[in-house]
Structures are given as structure tokens and as C-alpha cells.
Amino acid sequence: MPAKEAIILAGGLGTRLRSVVTDLPKCMAPVAGQPFLKHVIRYFLSQGIEKFIFSLGYKHDRIEEFLNIEFPTLNLQCSVEEEPLGTGGAVQLACKRATESNVIVVNGDSLFKADVQKSFASHIDSKAECTLLMKPMRDFDRYGVVELDTDFTVKKFKEKQFYQAGDINGGVYVLNVESFLDLGFPEKFSFEKNYLEKYFPSKKIFGAIQDEYFIDIGIPEDYQRAQEELKQIPLYLENIDPNWTLFLDRDGVINYEKENNYIxxxxxxxxxxxxxxxxxxxxxxxxxxxxxxxxxxxxxGLMTEEDLLDIQARMKLRIEDDGGRVDAIYYCTATEPTHFCRKPNPGMALQAARDFPSINLSKSIMVGNKTSDMQFGRNAGTYTVYVKTTHPEQPLPHPDIDLAFDSLIDVAKAL
Structure with missing residues (x-):
């Protein structure tokens, strides 16, 4: 049973960032050319999160407008605070909208690239009420430290001070919704102080340590650091080797597409x-x-699945006759745009990665002829190559396009 739903806490004012970011919610601060929230959403999409609840407060209309424009196919809800409720009150209000028994809770002003599904599985196996994802750090004084017992339950929360080494709370949690709501908290409270630090001795609150990338943009120095660290790494075709995977869109890349119709x-x-x-x-x-x-x-209902499978089988055979191969074909027949397997949502790429354990999505390229293909690649965590077969007027450069060519044969020749 994988994690499917996440609550993103995106109501922060960003007081400490006022010197570099004015008049924006903290999570909307521009980082490497994109609102920081976009980096957070895309990472959790690439982790297989299908449903999002955005906990909003300060200037919530700016965030809602952004979500409508940038993520129109995202399965999302917004939980809006009429007044600040504290982190606990925000989580509690959002949990009342949750449709899953256990949800991921994420601070919207930090990014911890942990393996969410791994920690979720441990959380379920342990029958935990809450699991904190923790990041090992060295030589720091900005964060407190969390200590675990031998069974990975939380043993102690230690105050902020200088530490040579320690494990910090990474701002990502797995939370059992029912057990949390049953505690009967007031409307306003702190998730950290009034839930975690109060209840860890008596509740099943676990920690999971993962030494993965972490950034918190809450202060100007780390905000500036994020500008460099979250830049898209350029795609160099000379680095392609058999450890890489190629994803190809079909209509408009492999074959002529019918405008406003289907093959x-x-x-x-x-x-x-x-x-x-x-x-x-x-x-x-x-x-x-x-x-x-x-x-x-x-x-x-314009064609049957058997019709589609016949086209795919004949296409694959023709490619093989000419010395090529297609290792798998994934298709989504869903009509609803928010379906997780319908591009630009990344479900088909994540399924391929499960089916082919050798696939590393960070060493993969998505080739497509639409910006939705490019968004699919970004949402899955791949590089992107745009072919101009059907939309040569596409403005370039574009933040979701790494390279562009006239056609697929031009891509092959460039390699």
C-alpha cells in the first residue's frame, strides 16, 4: 500500500525572507526561475503522490492562481485558514479533507528528497501514529536534534544550539489521520510543540533517518544557496550510455498525429x-x-482497446524489422485530466520504473511534441527533449525543455 496523499503546509508569511522576497507567501519565493513550491510539488509527484491538499493562509489567492495555471491536471484541494492556526491547526484542518488513512505532511518552505515510499512502508509495518523523516547534519546551530531509541521510536527532542553532528527533523512526516484527529486538539496549536514533543513518550511516534538532499529556504543565506542547488542540471547527450532510458511519446513523435482527433x-x-x-x-x-x-x-468509446493493441503490435513489429526495439508501451485511456496515469501526471513513468528496476528516472529522457510531454518529464524527474513536428512555433528557451530538435531522426543524429 503506497503513499498517495500529501498535505503541503504553504501558509507561511516568510518574515525572515522579507529582505530578499517581498509581498509573496514564502513557498512562492522564486528559486532557480520557478516558485519554490513548484520544486516541492514536482518532487512529491515523482515520489508517486497522487493527491494533494494545500494548507493555505497568507495571500492564499496567489497560490491558488499559481496552482490553477501551472498544475491544472493535479488532483488537489485547498484548505484555507481564515486566521493563522499554527502548524498543528493547519494540519488538523487539512486532515479533515484527507481521503487516505495515512498521509504525508510536508513543510512547503523546505525540500527533503527522501524516499517517501520507503518510510511510508515502515510507518505502516510499525503501526505508527506518526513517523518523522530525519536528516543527518554536521556543524549546525539552526535546528534542534531528534534522538531515537533502538526500536526507532523518538526518545528525545533537543533544543536548538550548536551541534557537531545530529539528526534533525526534516519537515516531512507520515501521519495516521484518525489517531491524530482523535486527540481533540484546539483550533490553534503547534504541531511540533503540542503534538510531537508532548505525545512522543506515550504515542507510537517513530523516526526514519535518510541522508538525502535537504534545503530550508527560511533564511536569506539558504534561500540564496537554493538558487544554485536547485538549478536544472544541463543535459549533455555525450553522457548517454546503456544506463539511460528513453521515453517516447507516440503521436506527433513516432507517427503523424491527426489534429483534434485520434489514430x-x-x-x-x-x-x-x-x-x-x-x-x-x-x-x-x-x-x-x-x-x-x-x-x-x-x-x-471512439475505438476499442483491441484496436489500440493492434496498432501498437504492428508499430512494434515494423520498428523491429528495421533494427530497432521498443521494450514496453504504456498507455492511458482515462478521460479525466486529473488521472495520475494521464500525462502530464507522471504515473506511466513511475509504473515503468517499478516494472523495470534498472530504470533510473534521473538518467532518463522524455521526447515529446507538446509542452504537456515536457511537464510529464519534469514531474517524473527526467530530462526532456522537444521535437518541433507539430508545434514549431513553441517559444524557446522554455523552463521545461532541455533540448529541442526538428524531429526524432535529428535527435538520433545528434547522439
Whole structure:
């Protein structure tokens, strides 16, 4: 049973950031050309989180507008505080909207790239009421320290002071919703002081230590550090080797697409010139070649799934006849735009990574002809390559596009 739902605490004022960021909620502070919240959302999408509850307060309308524009297909709710409720009150209000028994709770002004699903599984196995994800640090005085007992339950919370080494609270929790709400907290309270520090001796509150990337943008020095550390690392094609995976959109990349319509049968399917040669070349470079495709025509009843499978089988055979290969084809027939497997949501890439343990999404490229393909790649944690087959007017550079080429054969030749 994986983690599916997250509460993002995004109501902070960002008082300590006023010298560098004015008139914005803290989580909306620009970092590496994007609001910090966008980095947080994309990381948790790449971790398989399907549903989001945004706990909002200060200037909530700015965040809601951002979500509507940047993440129109995200399965989300907003929990808005009419007045500041403290971190505990914000979590409590948002938990009343939760649809899962256990949820991830995340501070929206920090990013901890921990393996959320691993800690979620431990939380469930331990029948924990709360699990803190903890980050080991050295030579620091900005955070308190959490000590664990031999069974990984929390033993002690230690105050902020200078520590040569210690494990800090990483601002990510797994929380059992029912047991938390049953405690009957007042409307306003602190999650850290009134829940964690009060109840750890009597409740099943665990810690999970992961030494992964962590940044908290709450002070100007770390905010500036995040500008560099969260920049998109450039894609260098000369680094591609068999440890890399290639994801290909189908219509508009492999074959001509029908404008405002669907390829309904094999007679309507036509390869772009040079595509089978391109895939043959690319097959020699990449360890896996995988086709990822939205196929809403099935969901709308315009074609059957058998029609789709016939097209895919014939396409795959033709590619193999010309010396290439397709290791798997993933498709989504859902009609609702918020379905987690429908691009730009990353469900199909995450399923491929589960099916092929050798896939490393940070060493993967998504090739597509629409910005939604590029968003899919970013949401899954891959690099992106845009082909201009159907939308050559696309403005470049674009924050979601690493490289752009005229067609798939041009991508192959560049390699």
C-alpha cells in the first residue's frame, strides 16, 4: 500500500525572507526561475503522490492562481485558514479533507528528497501514529536534534544550539489521520510543540533517518544557496550510455498525429520519415526504449482497446524489422485530466520504473511534441527533449525543455 496523499503546509508569511522576497507567501519565493513550491510539488509527484491538499493562509489567492495555471491536471484541494492556526491547526484542518488513512505532511518552505515510499512502508509495518523523516547534519546551530531509541521510536527532542553532528527533523512526516484527529486538539496549536514533543513518550511516534538532499529556504543565506542547488542540471547527450532510458511519446513523435482527433486503426497510422531508422540508432544508445502515450480515444468509446493493441503490435513489429526495439508501451485511456496515469501526471513513468528496476528516472529522457510531454518529464524527474513536428512555433528557451530538435531522426543524429 503506497503513499498517495500529501498535505503541503504553504501558509507561511516568510518574515525572515522579507529582505530578499517581498509581498509573496514564502513557498512562492522564486528559486532557480520557478516558485519554490513548484520544486516541492514536482518532487512529491515523482515520489508517486497522487493527491494533494494545500494548507493555505497568507495571500492564499496567489497560490491558488499559481496552482490553477501551472498544475491544472493535479488532483488537489485547498484548505484555507481564515486566521493563522499554527502548524498543528493547519494540519488538523487539512486532515479533515484527507481521503487516505495515512498521509504525508510536508513543510512547503523546505525540500527533503527522501524516499517517501520507503518510510511510508515502515510507518505502516510499525503501526505508527506518526513517523518523522530525519536528516543527518554536521556543524549546525539552526535546528534542534531528534534522538531515537533502538526500536526507532523518538526518545528525545533537543533544543536548538550548536551541534557537531545530529539528526534533525526534516519537515516531512507520515501521519495516521484518525489517531491524530482523535486527540481533540484546539483550533490553534503547534504541531511540533503540542503534538510531537508532548505525545512522543506515550504515542507510537517513530523516526526514519535518510541522508538525502535537504534545503530550508527560511533564511536569506539558504534561500540564496537554493538558487544554485536547485538549478536544472544541463543535459549533455555525450553522457548517454546503456544506463539511460528513453521515453517516447507516440503521436506527433513516432507517427503523424491527426489534429483534434485520434489514430483509430492501423490504416490511419503513418510513421514520420526516418523514424524507424532513428529508433534503431537510439536502441543502440539507451538501455531501455519505452513508449508513453495518452489514448483517450479508447476511454471516449471512439475505438476499442483491441484496436489500440493492434496498432501498437504492428508499430512494434515494423520498428523491429528495421533494427530497432521498443521494450514496453504504456498507455492511458482515462478521460479525466486529473488521472495520475494521464500525462502530464507522471504515473506511466513511475509504473515503468517499478516494472523495470534498472530504470533510473534521473538518467532518463522524455521526447515529446507538446509542452504537456515536457511537464510529464519534469514531474517524473527526467530530462526532456522537444521535437518541433507539430508545434514549431513553441517559444524557446522554455523552463521545461532541455533540448529541442526538428524531429526524432535529428535527435538520433545528434547522439
Amino acid at each position: 483509430l486503426n492501423w490504416d490511419e497510422f503513418e510513421f514520420y520519415p526516418g523514424v524507424t531508422e532513428a529508433i534503431s540508432r537510439l536502441s543502440k544508445k539507451f538501455g531501455a526504449v519505452i513508449v508513453i502515450s495518452n489514448q483517450r480515444g479508447v476511454g471516449r
